[in-house]
Structure formats: structure tokens, C-alpha cells
Amino acid sequence: MGLRTQLSGFTVMLLLVLAAALTTVSVVSMQRKGREDVAQYEAIQYDKLKSQLKNLVDVAVGVIDKKHRQMEDSDYLVKYIRENLFSGDTAYFSWSDEELLSSYRTVAKDYLRAELLQQIADLRYDRGMGYYWITNDVSTYPTMIMHAAKPQNNGKVMSEDKYKVEKERGRNIYQYRVRLSRQSADSAFIEYTMNKPGEDRVYTKMSYSYWYQPLGWVISTGIYMDDILDDIAVFEARVERQLRGTVRILLITVILSLLIGAGLAIRFGITITNPIREVQSRLQGLARGAAVEHLEINRKDELGEMGQSLNDLLSGISTYTDFAKAIGKGELDVSFQPLSEDDVLGKAMLEMQGSLQGAKRQEEIQNWMSQGAAQFGELFNHYSEDINDLLDTSLRELVKYMGVNQGAIYLREGGDKDPHMERKAYYAYERQKKAYQRINPGEGLIGQCMLEQETLYITEVPAHYVNINSGLGHANPTCIVITPIMNNGVFYGAVEFASFHALQPHEVTFMEKTCELLAVSLNTVRATHRTSQLLSQSQSLSEELRAQEEELRQNQEELQATHEEMRRKMSELEMVNASLRREKSLLQEETQLLREELMGWKGQESAA
Template sequence: MRLKIAAKIILGFGVMTAAVILNSVLISNALTESRKTNEEINTVYTSSVELIRELYSNISDSRMLIKSWVHIDKIADTPDKIKLRELHDRNYNYMMDSLMSLSKRWGNDTLITMLEDVNISITDTLFPKHKYIMGQLSTFVSYEDPFVVFEVTPMVEEKGEVMEATTSALNGIENLLVRHEALILDKRKEMVGSLDRLRSFIFVMLIILIVAAVAISAVTTLSLSRPINKTKNILLSISKGILPNITLKEGNDEIGQMAKALHLVVNGLRQVSNFTQEIGKGNFTTEFTPLSDDDVLGHSLLDMREELQEAKIEEEKRAEENKQRTWASQGVALFSDILRKHSENLEELSFEIISNMVKYTNSNQGGVFIVNDNDRDNIYLEMSSCYAYDRQKFLNRRIEVGEGLVGRCYQEQERIFLTDIPEDYIKISSGLGEVNPTCLLLIPLAYNDRIFGIMEIASVHVYQDYEVEFMERIGESIAATISSVKSNVQTQMLLEQSQQQAEEMSAQEEEMRQNMEELRATQEQSARREQELVKELEELRKKAL
């Protein structure tokens, strides 16, 4: 039984509709798989990489903290000692527990074994050495014990037990991090490959639709051959990868409806092709309009774009945060080394601090003002060192309490952060002339609730929050070192005064000894003279008789 043209067309459209539905379902499934892969990257592997990087940063910081415990911090509850205890008591356990929980979803026994090896190297080797040193130097008195200091100092020197154990642990963490990053890259390549296969599938389905359209045109009558031939030519162009401008006349009959449907298909495919190409290039801001509210493919593509865009933003955010943490960690190591090497001379220490701080923070100039409290009734601040100040600013070395921003910062014992700086306060000079700084930061150098000085630093750019936090953090270490230096200077002055008094007493004793000898000689001479007078009186008496 031969089918009528209308029936054949209906049958043809049924086949095409089924193909479109099948195409949409398969594409939707492919996008769902891609979304699952992306979710797996974000929730499992990316979170694992963040924790591994945080673990690496904490273990790396522990080198400076344990050195600080041995060489610098003799007081029990300094910030560095508290941070090291927190790493042992809480932070490390939290990070390792989180990683162990995530490792159950890795599906890779080698990575799990590497994580367990890292945990063993830290808990069984590195932390016991830390705790041994912390136990040996647990009190201020223990730092005065030369045997204890002689025992633990080599452990934290270069190639010492603690440094070797730290390096070994960091190597294990770094290997684990590299493997995870490679795994994330493979997953993303897999997801991109899936999208490429999706694009190929779309074009395959186009070919199927073309074959269906040609089959329908073959059974139409001569009255339908012209519009069908036009449709055929258009579909043949599409089969060659060309999406032409369609000029078929649309109507209410079957041919018109087919033309209209073809218009929608071609335009939709053109949008899908352009959209997927832009997404493949990383352009997630590309606009895309679904064909309708029920367009499964269109909405799936939009969901994919949003998820990829969010993943890119999160990755950029994490990269920036990691960059800031690395910058701060390197800065702490740099200034810890400066404080350790220049702890004998206060002016030399001040210059090294402010010059390196200006350079490290890309500032333009700065100065360090030290509190002079030798006379408790006349406390003032004096400039100990400066970097790139103009001559007029440099000459004003003494600042009274409450005078200017420096004096006010000391009086209020709080930082001052200005972005609206008075015109005549400070100038930044360069080969092009002088300009006012955009940002001015004054930080009180406080240690144990006592202000030892003020650090003033200016720049033509506004400091970010993490830069201000870094400088405040370094300020605490600077204050501790200044306190130590001033104590050493005061002790030296007292020692010199004691030596001078001892020399004066020795000179007085020598003078008294000489006076006693002269008095004794005088007494002996008087006694001899008295005996001579007695003899003369006896002789005169005898002559008188």
C-alpha cells in the first residue's frame, strides 16, 4: 500500500522529530556528564589542591617558626610560638582530616599512599623533633642553659635534623600537589574532549536530518518538487558544513511548516556552533538565546557556560589568594632574616627594615621613629632611620608625643591609614618632579602592650588589605627586636657604669692607702723627734744638778 504524500511528509517529519529528540537527549546526557566531571573537579580535586597548598604553606612556615623559637623568641607566648603550637594542636589535624576525607573520593590508591606517607613523615619525624625543641626551650631560663642551646641549635640550622625533615615533608607534599594538578588537567581535557565529541555528534545528526529530508522529497509529487528541491539544495549545503541563509517560503501547509522548522534548525545550529566555538576559546561572556523555554539543548549549554565561568572565576580567585600568601610568607622570611642579622645596632637595624620594607611593598619612601623614654618625664620620638625622605622631613628628627601624625599614632596606639593626605605633609621626588603620595600608613611597633616606635611608609598606590596586614604583622616582630636591642644597650650602659664606678673606687682606695702611708711616716718621724727631745731634757736636767 502506497502512502499518500501527506502521509509520507508526516512520516518524514516524524522521523526528523524523533531524530531531533534523540539528538537533544544524547546531547543533554553528554552535557550532564560534563557537568558531573566539572563538579567532581570543583568539589574533590580542586578542594584537595587548596588543602595541599595550605598544608605546604604551613609546613614551610614551620621552618621559620621553629627557628624563631630557638634564636629569637625567649618569651613563652609570642605570636610565632602560639602559631607553631596551633599548627601542632589544631591546624595540621584539621587539614589532614579534611584531606583524608576527600581521599576516599580520589579513586587512586597511589595518591592515597602518597598522602599517608606525607602524614607519617610529619607526625612521626618532623613534629616529634619540633616538640623536643619546644620542650627543651619551654622557659626563659632554658634559653640561658648553654648545653640545651648547644644541643638544639644545630637541629634548626641548614642541613640540620629539623630542616632535613621539613624538606623531606615538603617534597612529599609537592609531589602530591603535582600529581593532583596533573589529574585536574586530565579531567579538564576529558571534559573538553566530551564537548568536541558533542559538536561532532550534532553535525552527524544534521546529516541524518538531511537524509530524512531527501527521502521525503523523493516521494513528493511534481507540484512539490520545486520547494523540496530548494530544501534539498539547502540541506546539501549544510551537509558540507555550510549554514546558508534560507530563502524558503513559509506557509501554513506541510511544506511551509517544514521550511519554518528548517529555518529554526539552521539558525539554532548556527547559534550552537558559534556558541560552542566561543566557549572552547574561553569566552564565557558569549550571548546565547535558547530557541524556546523548552529548549533542552539551549538551556543545557547555558548551564554549562555558567558552571565553566564560575569555575574560571574561582580558579582566578584562588590563584590570587595563593599569590598573596606566597608574597606574605616570603616577606616574613626576608624580615626575619634581617631582624636576626642586624640585632646589635639600632640605627643599622632601622635602616635595613625601612629600606627593605619600601622596596618589598613597592612603596616610595618611609621612616622609623624610635621612642626615647630615657627620661620618663620627657618622652619623645626620634627618627632612627629613613628612606627617600626629602631633606626638610629628614631634619625634623625629634617629634613630641601627640605632635603630627607620628605623635598622634604613638598617643592613640593605633594604626593610621590615610588616602587623603595634606598637601604640605610629605612629597615624593623623582626625575619628573615632586608629587603627593596617594596613600600613607603609620603602624605602631608594639610588643607586650608597649609601643617601641612608629613605622611610617608612603606610596603613590593604595595599599591592599593583605599588604597592611603583612606590615602590621612584621611590625610586631620589629618591636620585639627593638625591645631586645634596647635591653642589650641598657645592659651595656649599666655594665660600663659599674666598671667606671669600680675603677673610681679602686683609685680612691689607692689614694687612701698613700695618705695612710704618709700619715704613718709622719707619726714615726714625730715619735723619733719626741725621743730626741726627751733625751735633750734629761741631759739638761743632769747638767743642772
């Protein structure tokens, strides 16, 4: 497709787009105007309806106010009592006015109030379809005092769900009337849905209420809006017909304008084809990478400006080449200025430079984090026995590596019975901060970190939270970072840094990773300490066991010696017993011989 055809087609398409846009804008404007007219007509109808409702209620209020003044007029009450209560009874003619009022004022007012309510109930309008109702002014749920169309509701508390038919938010219409009427007499209008008497269909209805404060009454009336809504619909249909007629005329005008514009576009395309083709040939040579001569510009119009732009592009190519060579050599900070704000290629090259700088920055960050991880990993492994040396050295090196101004390490103590945090190491703290500090869960930022077990990053540091001191003065830090010392879900403590400069996200991430390594090292040191304690206890128990064994051996030797002594003494005793037994036997034999000799001697003596 030739340039001339494309230009003509483009011009025609542009005219089509402009025509479509103009038509759309015009149609939208006319539609908006039509909607505004309908809205204005609707507002007028609503204002008329509200004015009518207010006038109707004013009539009832006027009747009530007149009757109320009569009820408060002592002369009228006396006259009413004599003419209506005791008109045929002459016994009360001798009573004074004061006696009648003292005895029958309340009764007379009750009669007058009942007559007033009946009078309001008899008031009708709109061919007998319009009526009034009165409730009290209780703000919770009012009680129906008089309903002209539904007398069965008289004396009923209007709290049922079927009265929640307010159109906007479904509120109780009787409760809402009391509230609005007590707030303002000019805004107590309510739209709600209600079926007409004898019909099942639901209609929209508007009511107006007035709070008659002397009696505590809320007087209301309402009008069904179906006729008004029908009038609005008829007006809206008429506006729509007028709009469609206007649109048809507009479309005919646009089509004729397009035909004329297409003819002019074709002629215009013919006059500019040759200069554009010349520029096209130069661009094709440039696309092939060939050396392209500058154009000779003899025009002062847009085509001349296009040629001049091409010449400027050729002049800028050398600038692009030099910049690309510098980037290729790794000179990422070399300066470069695009040809203009619309220089897409120049902006792309700047974006490339920014991307390379960003990649270099990411590489530097990764190297910084890797070197830090290696450094602190080696440090944690070196101090694997003394936990105090580990914490002091780790904090000092972390503060220096991170470039912050102050730091502290807190460890969780107290076990499960009395969990709390204690500061174990600090760096560059003021004197009062160096004292022993116990922090309970949820107390301050450290206690909050203990509860949440997440990193706290604060740039709005509370006043007097901490001061950074030097020989020249002191000042509040601009950044506080508190990172939990955790590993595998186990919370060991927290590291707190204070700095004059805000920490970057990668620095916070490095701090979290380092705290994980510190948690592992703390666990290792504590495990080593527990192992040492257990080993010491084991050695002590072994020494005690060896001492007990030696004592037992000595006791056993003494017992054996005692046993030998007892056995020797038993042997001696046996020998003594044997000797005694022999002596006893000899003694018995000698005794027996003596007894026999004595017996023989006694026998001889008897014989003599």
C-alpha cells in the first residue's frame, strides 16, 4: 500500500474518529442534559408533593392547636362543662366556676381530646383517600394514638418488623418519623413502601410528620406517589424521543462532513507524497546501516521539520556509539544526555545504564552480605565456649559492620515460669542504660519483640527513648531496629540497634540472617556449657564413687580381719570348751568313784 493511500486512509480514519468522538460527546452531552431535565422535573414534582403534604399537616396542626388552646382556657372549659357535661342537670347551676374546674377539668379535657382525635380522624382529602394518624413522641417505639384508616392500631406500640419499610435503609417508619420531626420540622419527610387499602400491590408513599410538643403528639399524613412517578416516566419518555430526533439530525450532518473531508484528504495526500518519499529513502538507507547523507531542507513546514529531525538523528548516532562503547568497557558512570525528552532510544540506553548500575549494586550488596555471613560465621565458631565473650565480640563487630551508632543484645531468661529479657551486652550506651535491666513480655519495644518474635523497624523514635552521646553533645537516633534471635522457632533473645541513618532493607535482612546464626551459636555454647557441667558432675561422681569403693574395700578388709579374729577366738573357745568338757567328764568320773566309795564305806559301817 502506497504512502499516498495510507495518508489518505489515515486522514479519513482520523476524520471518522473525530466525527465519532464529536458525535459521542454530543450524544453524551444531550443525554446528560436530558437526565438533568428529568432530575429537575422530578425535583419539582417532589417539592410540590412535599409542599402539599406540609400544607395538609399544617391544617391538622392548626385544628389541634386551636383545640389545645381551648383546653387550656379556663373560661372555655367552664362553658364546655356547663353546656355539654351538665346541660340538663340544674343541680350544678349553683356551683362556682372554680368548683367546676377543680372537679371536672380533667374529665373535660379528656372529652375535648377525644373530640379532637375524632375531628382529625374525620378530616379527609384526595377524594377521601387521604387521612391522618397521630402517635406519641416516644423515641424508642411510639404508640399509635389515632389512625383514621386503621383504628385497630389505636393504642398499639408500633414496633413490629412489618413497619420497617423505610425506602432508604429499611428503618421503622414510625420510630424514624419521631426522630426526624423532633430534629427539624422542615425535614421530616419519609419515603416508604405500602399497599393501598384493599390492594395487594405495594406502592411508594411519602409522608410528612410534625411534632406538636405541647401534647407530645406526632401528626402525620402521606400520599401515594404512583401518579407522580407516572408523570415523571411520561416526561422522561418525551425527553428520550426528543433526544433520538436530535441524534438522527446529528448523524446526517456528520456523514456529509465525512464525505467532504475525505475528498480534501485525498488532495492533501497528493501534495505531500514526494517529500515524504525522499525522507523514506533516507530512512531505509539508515536502517540498512549505510552511510546516509543529510537532507537539503528547503521547506519551512512540518515536512521541513521532519527532515531536520532526521539530520539531528544522524548527528546523534555518533553520541549513541560513544556511549555504547563506554558501557561495553564497564564505565557505568559515564554521562549521557538524550537528544530530547522524546528520545526513546536515548531513554532506553539510560535505562540500560541504570539496570547495569542496579545489577552492580545488587552484586555489591550480595558480596557485602556474603562477606558478612562468612566473617560472623567464623567469629561465632571461634567464641563457642564463653557466652559473654561471644555476645560482647559479636555486638561490637556487628555495630562496626552495620555502621550504626549504638547496640545492645538481650537474652531470654527465667525459663517457662518467669520468662523475661535481660541485657547481656551493650555498645556505646549512656551510663544509666548500662545498668541491669529486666524487661517483661510486652514491656516496651524489647518486650513487644519478645511477644511478636518479629523484626521491629522504627523511624519515628519516641523522645527520650535513647540518646547517642559523643564528646560534643548528644542527639536522638532516627532509626531503631530490633531483630529477634531465633532459630527453628525457638526465641533466644533480641538485638537492638540505634542509628542516625535509616537502615536499608538488605541491611535489615542481613541483620535477621546474622541473628539466626547467632541463635545457632548461642544454642551451641549453651549446649557446650551444659555438656561441660554434665562432664564435671560425672567426674565428681566418679571420684566420689572411687572414694566410696576404697572405703568399702577398707571396711571389707576390716570386716574380714574381724571375722578372722572371731574365728580364732571361736577356735580358742572351742578348745576351752573341749577342755572344760574333758575336765567335767573327769570330774563326773571322780565324783562317781567317790560316790561309790562313800556308798561302800557306808555299807561297811552298817555291817559292823
